[in-house]
């Protein structure tokens with residue numbers, strides 16, 4: 130698993146095994162932002178210092194701009210002649226609203242990856258891991 134894959138799977142940036150968030154599903158109400166304080170596997174402290182995750186807002190901002198650009202280009206290329214721009218804007222806002230938890234988590238996960246190096250846990254038996 131590389132850093133990008135670990136970020137997408139919301140895994141600990143150091144061991145790539147422990148989860149960052151308490152629930153895997155970002156859409157569980159009330160648990161959307163619930164993070165482990167430390168990695169359940171290697172005990173890495175996620176919030177290095179108070180305010181560490183403020184920087185993740187820039188990542189989130191970048192995601193939103195990228196998403197806006199992609200959807201707008203897609204709109205002009207595929208739907209402009211068939212769909213009113215106002216419908217496009219409202220649909221865009223709705224999708225952004227729905228995806229907010231995903232972007233929120235992804236930006237924090239990526240932010241953690243920026244500031245932590247991969248150090249695999251040493252295990253006695255490195256058996257072939259099963260999928261799933």
Ligand SMILES: [Zn+2]
Pocket residue numbers: 141142143144145146147168169170171172173
């Ligand atoms: Zn870990």
